[in-house]
Each structure stands twice: as structure tokens, then as C-alpha cells.
Amino acid sequence: MSRAMSKYQGSLLFCMVFGMWIGMLSQSNPHQPSRKAQKRYDLAVQSYMVKDIARALEFVTEAIERDSEYFEAWMLQSQLLEKEQRWPAAAHAMNAAMALRPSVQEKWGKTWSRRLFRSGHSDRALEVMEQTGWWSDSEGDDEVLALSIRFASYATQHPVELQVYPLRGDVNTESAEYYPTLFVSGQRMIFTRDVATVGIYSIQEDFFEAVLDDRTWRVTGPLMGVNTSGNEGAPAVRGDGRRLVFTACETSIGDYGRRSGSGSCDLFEATWNSTTNRYEGEINLESINTRAWESQPALSADGSQLFFVRGRQLQDGSREQDIWFSKRNELNDWSTPKKLLGLVNTPGREENPVLHPDGKTLYFASDGHPGMGGLDLFVSRKQQDGSWGLPENLGYPINTAADENSLQVFPDGRRALFATDRNQQGNLDLWELVLPEEVQAEETTQWTGRVFDVVDGTPILARVEILDAQGELLSSQMSDPGDGEFSLPLSLKQSVTLQVFHPDYAFFHAVFNPITDSDDVASIPMTRLEIGTTLMLRDVRFETSSAVLDQVFQSELNQLVETMKHSAVRILIIGHTDNRGGDEANLKLSADRAATVANYLVSNGVEADRMELSGMGELEPIDSNETEDGRRRNRRTEIVIID
Numbered sequence: 109m110s111r112a113m114s115k116y117q118g119s120l121l122f123c124m125v126f127g128m129w130i131g132m133l134s135q136s137n138p139h140q141p142s143r144k145a146q147k148r149y150d151l152a153v154q155s156y157m158v159k160d161i162a163r164a165l166e167f168v169t170e171a172i173e174r175d176s177e178y179f180e181a182w183m184l185q186s187q188l189l190e191k192e193q194r195w196p197a198a199a200h201a202m203n204a205a206m207a208l209r210p211s212v213q214e215k216w217g218k219t220w221s222r223r224l225f226r227s228g229h230s231d232r233a234l235e236v237m238e239q240t241g242w243w244s245d246s247e248g249d250d251e252v253l254a255l256s257i258r259f260a261s262y263a264t265q266h267p268v269e270l271q272v273y274p275l276r277g278d279v280n281t282e283s284a285e286y287y288p289t290l291f292v293s294g295q296r297m298i299f300t301r302d303v304a305t306v307g308i309y310s311i312q313e314d315f316f317e318a319v320l321d322d323r324t325w326r327v328t329g330p331l332m333g334v335n336t337s338g339n340e341g342a343p344a345v346r347g348d349g350r351r352l353v354f355t356a357c358e359t360s361i362g363d364y365g366r367r368s369g370s371g372s373c374d375l376f377e378a379t380w381n382s383t384t385n386r387y388e389g390e391i392n393l394e395s396i397n398t399r400a401w402e403s404q405p406a407l408s409a410d411g412s413q414l415f416f417v418r419g420r421q422l423q424d425g426s427r428e429q430d431i432w433f434s435k436r437n438e439l440n441d442w443s444t445p446k447k448l449l450g451l452v453n454t455p456g457r458e459e460n461p462v463l464h465p466d467g468k469t470l471y472f473a474s475d476g477h478p479g480m481g482g483l484d485l486f487v488s489r490k491q492q493d494g495s496w497g498l499p500e501n502l503g504y505p506i507n508t509a510a511d512e513n514s515l516q517v518f519p520d521g522r523r524a525l526f527a528t529d530r531n532q533q534g535n536l537d538l539w540e541l542v543l544p545e546e547v548q549a550e551e552t553t554q555w556t557g558r559v560f561d562v563v564d565g566t567p568i569l570a571r572v573e574i575l576d577a578q579g580e581l582l583s584s585q586m587s588d589p590g591d592g593e594f595s596l597p598l599s600l601k602q603s604v605t606l607q608v609f610h611p612d613y614a615f616f617h618a619v620f621n622p623i624t625d626s627d628d629v630a631s632i633p634m635t636r637l638e639i640g641t642t643l644m645l646r647d648v649r650f651e652t653s654s655a656v657l658d659q660v661f662q663s664e665l666n667q668l669v670e671t672m673k674h675s676a677v678r679i680l681i682i683g684h685t686d687n688r689g690g691d692e693a694n695l696k697l698s699a700d701r702a703a704t705v706a707n708y709l710v711s712n713g714v715e716a717d718r719m720e721l722s723g724m725g726e727l728e729p730i731d732s733n734e735t736e737d738g739r740r741r742n743r744r745t746e747i748v749i750i751d
Contacts, residue, residue: 230260277325292347333386347409348595450496557630567592579661655700699723
């Protein structure tokens with residue numbers, strides 16, 4: 109079918125449906141409008157049928173001015189105003205129409221309820237819904253509408269306590285500011301601003317950076333290296349700011365300017381150069397982008413996960429707009445994206461995903477879940493199976509009958525930034541609020557460090573991981589090859605394990621308790637795997653006075669398994685004890701524990717002929733046996749590279 113024929117048939121269908129609607133309104137009409145009003149109404153209908161909404165509104169308003177009891181004119185005006193999403197005016201016109209013709213209220217109950225709801229009059233919408241009963245057999249979009257009306261009516265009567273205020277400083281201007289992205293320190297951000305320009309468009313989108321100084325945000329200037337004469341929007345930074353993912357779209361002539369793209373809007377990634385102080389080397393994320401619309405990216409704080417929105421037109425003419433995600437693999441490439449698992453996506457629109465640095469709290473906007481109207485802000489929690497749980501509406505007045513979006517939550521899990529035009533309609537500014545406790549995230553801090561060769565200080569490109577007590581991976585990042593630095597989010601509520609791995613080096617392992625340990629900066633010297641290198645295992649868990657392993661996550665043994673599998677070394681496993689107990693018993697216990705370690709390696713795929721065993725008992729202490737801390741250090745397993 110040609111595009112011209114398709115357009116003709118679409119227009120024909122519109123005219124037929126609109127004509128049927130006009131006929132329904134005209135049936136059993138006891139009121140005869142004046143000739144002048146009728147003429148204006150007919151002109152409005154003709155304009156509407158050629159989709160000239162502005163002229164149609166002009167004519168139908170004149171018809172109402174000439175005859176205020178003209179039911180059909182009020183109904184047409186209400187529909188036209190809904191087309192322009194002028195909800196309060198649409199609801200007003202619908203109220204007038206329903207007052208003129210009470211006999212049709214039940215027939216138009218759903219439409220009336222929707223327009224009242226979207227105008228912010230949820231209590232009246234609920235009254236109409238109950239009065240007309242249209243909700244009793246509702247499903248799909250109608251069911252969401254009914255649930256939303258009930259939710260909004262309750263929420264407006266039970267508002268959440270809210271502290272909200274414009275950002276202090278010079279971020280907000282007469283131009284629009286929106287889509288902020290926070291560094292995990294909470295002290296820096298990048299945001300989008302509309303900028304006046306000369307050319308095809310009167311404004312364009314550019315990125316700006318701001319820093320927080322004594323609770324005041326100060327703009328440091330436009331973001332160097334990324335901004336062009338085209339539009340850049342919706343930035344997302346890795347927690348330390350070293351990676352930037354952003355959206356760029358086709359120009360009016362179908363290209364991407366200096367960039368190349370797949371179509372519509374694409375995602376791009378750039379890397380921070382600390383020498384030039386700008387983002388450079390931007391690339392199209394080809395494994396992510398399609399001919400569809402990809403936008404609104406969000407990076408996890410460690411940079412290992414990417415969330416984004418994909419919108420596309422379906423064959424039936426409807427539009428699908430959901431949140432997708434991808435993971436970075438060991439080759440530093442992005443995996444083929446998948447739709448977000450769980451209960452977040454709906455047949456409606458999902459937008460603006462934001463993963464908090466705690467890694468398990470996702471904020472997003474949607475009009476497909478029960479809400480206040482338009483796009484509302486929601487929070488979803490990650491489940492044990494990796495899916496995302498039932499979203500919770502952030503409540504009123506965070507959400508209103510208008511669209512809410514552009515939410516970013518600080519590392520403390522309490523404070524958040526969002527964009528709103530509540531001070532000046534049409535001019536988005538960035539505001540700050542304190543979230544209600546029930547929708548807050550877990551407080552995090554930033555764990556920074558440097559990985560380097562212990563001999564010559566050369567920076568090392570190594571995999572750095574943080575795991576919880578059960579061995580679940582909380583965050584992961586490759587240290588920077590230029591300076592060996594890494595930066596990872598760290599929960600303040602649980603002990604974690606930091607482990608560093610490189611196939612040519614002995615692994616690093618440390619347990620950190622944020623409650624008792626104050627140092628959140630790690631300097632990690634790595635020792636090459638060569639003959640004579642000794643790996644000290646201090647955290648292998650045995651049952652008391654036994655060679656039986658505790659049934660807990662054995663992070664050091666798992667690291668040893670990985671080291672053995674990624675190298676061809678042969679090792680000597682030496683068991684040591686403290687001085688409690690008899691000499692012979694300690695010798696036997698140390699030998700048995702060395703054998704247990706060897707058996708663990710074999711059970712995980714390491715060849716037995718690559719291991720030799722020894723038990724030294726209490727003969728080689730490395731600390732005093734007079735204190736519990738010294739005895740703990742003496743109870744250890746050593747791994748020596750012998751070949």
C-alpha cells in the first residue's frame with residue numbers, strides 16, 4: 109500500500125468515525141441552536157475533519173458564545189480541548205454539556221470521568237464514575253483509569269509530608285532546565301538546558317555541569333567535548349563521572365551531524381579525559397540502538413548496567429514505550445538489550461529510569477500504573493530473582509494531574525532532584541525535595557581506590573568487585589588502565605567484601621565494615637604470579653577446631669579457583685594454626701585444612717596434580733599468640749607458587 113493511499117484511507121476512517129459521533133450527539137436533541145451558532149458549529153466540524161484543531165476551536169467557541177445551551181458545541185469543544193491536553197478547560201466544557209443533557213450522562217460517563225480526572229478533580233471524577241457505573245466491567249486502559257481515579261481521590265485526601273524548594277544557586281534560568289544526572293558523590297551533576305540558537309530551530313538542547321558548594325549549586329559552564337549545534341539530551345554518568353551516556357537525535361535532514369546513527373534517536377557513550385578535562389571518543393552504542401527511538405539512559409553507579417527507554421510504532425498503529433536494560437561484559441561491550449524483567453513495564457508509557465547507587469531501587473515515570481494523571485513517578489525494588497517488583501507511586505503532591513519526570517535521587521537515598529514548571533508554566537526548573545521514608549533508597553557512599561603493581565607502581569587494568577556476605581555481586585568495575593583508579597558505591601548498612609582480580613597477579617581480598625571501618629579509600633598493591641609468590645588466605649571459614657568448611661560464602665576460595673583457572677601455575681597449600689591445643693593435633697588439623705582447600709579446588713574444576721599440600725601447625729606464627737587478634741592472624745592458609 110502506498111503512503112498516499114494509506115493517508116487517504118486514514119482520513120476517510122477519521123471522517124466516518126467523526127460523522128458517527130456527530131450523529132450520536134444529534135439524536136433526540138430537544139434544543140434547536142440559532143442559525144448563527146449552527147453556522148459556526150458547522151465550520152468547526154469542517155475544520156476538525158481536516159484536522160485543523162486551532163480553527164475548529166475558534167469556530168466552536170464562537171458557536172457557544174452565540175448559544176450557551178448548544179449541547180453539541182460544548183461536547184465538540186471539550187473533545188478539541190482534550191486533543192490539546194487542555195484538561196481543565198476540557199472538563200469545564202464537559203460539565204456544561206452534561207448539565208444541559210442529564211439523560212446522556214451514563215453514556216458519556218467514562219469520558220466525563222477521564223476529563224475531570226486529568227484536570228485534577230479526582231473527587232468529582234470518582235462521583236461521576238460511581239454514579240454512571242462504567243467501571244464495573246472495565247479492563248485494560250479503562251481499568252487503569254478507574255484504579256487511578258480511586259488512587260488520586262484517596263491520595264489528595266492523604267498527602268505525603270513534603271519539603272520541596274527550587275535549587276539554590278544559578279542553575280535555574282529563564283530557559284528550561286531538566287534531566288539532571290548526579291555523580292555518586294552527590295556534589296556534581298550534569299543537566300540539560302534549552303539554549304537559544306540561530307538556524308532551523310530557535311532553541312537547542314545542550315549539557316551543562318554544576319557543583320554543590322555549601323548547599324548552593326554553581327554552574328561551571330557548558331559540558332566540553334559533547335555539545336554540538338544539534339540536540340543533546342538526557343545525560344547519564346557513571347558514579348565517578350568517567351563515563352557519559354547520552355541521547356542524540358536525527359536532524360531535520362535525517363543525519364546526526366558529526367555523528368552517525370541508526371535512526372530517530374540513538375544512545376552514545378563518551379569517556380572523560382582528565383588531561384583535557386572533557387568527554388572524548390564518543391561512540392554510537394550499536395548493540396543497543398535500532399531504527400526505533402532509544403533515549404533517556406541511566407547508568408548504574410559502577411557503570412556495569414544500562415537502563416534506557418525504547419519507543420516504537422507497532423503494526424496495529426499503537427506505540428510501545430518500555431524500559432530496557434543491558435549489561436557490560438568482560439570485553440567492555442554492551443550485551444543485547446532486553447525488556448526490564450518484572451512489573452515495571454505496562455501497555456502505557458514508561459520513561460526516565462534511574463537506578464539508585466544502592467543497585468536495588470529503581471525510580472521511573474509511567475502513565476500505565478494507577479496514578480494522579482499523566483506521567484507519575486514510581487519506585488520499584490529489585491527482587492531476589494533479579495526482576496523488579498510492584499511499583500509504588502511516590503504520592504501526592506510529588507505527583508499531580510500533570511506530567512512528572514526527571515527524578516534523580518541523591519546517594520543518601522532521601523533527597524532528590526526533579527524538573528517542574530510550577531513556578532512558571534512552560535519553563536522547567538530543577539527543584540529539590542525530601543522523599544517520604546517509605547519510598548527512599550538505601551544510603552550509600554563512594555569507595556574509591558587505585559590498583560597498581562607492587563614493584564614498580566604501574567597502574568593495572570583489573571576487575572574490582574564488591575560482594576555482600578552471601579556472595580551476591582553488588583557492584584563491579586574495571587580499574588582505569590591510565591591511572592589504575594576505580595570508584596564503586598558502598599552501602600552503609602552491611603559488611604562487604606572487596607576483591608580485585610587480574611589473571612597475571614595474585615588476587616586481592618579485604619572485608620570492610622562501614623560501621624566500624626572509616627577508611628573508604630583503597631590503595632591496592634598487586635603482586636605478580638611467579639615462583640615464590642605467596643597468597644595469604646585469612647578469610648577461609650572452617651568450623652571451630654575442625655577441617656570442615658563452614659556453610660557460608662567462601663569468597664577467598666572462589667577467588668583462588670578463578671586464579672587457578674586463568675593460569676597454569678602449580679601451588680603449595682600450607683595450613684597454619686594458633687598455639688591452642690596439642691602440637692600433634694595442630695599439625696594434623698593444619699594438614700587436614702590444607703587438604704580441604706585442595707578438595708574445594710578440585711570440586712570446582714582445578715586439576716589435582718597442580719597442587720601439593722603441607723601442614724605446619726603452630727610452628728610458623730606471624731603474630732603473637734597472646735591475643736585473640738594475633739591468634740586469628742596465625743590461623744591461616746598460605747598458597748605458594750611453586751611452578
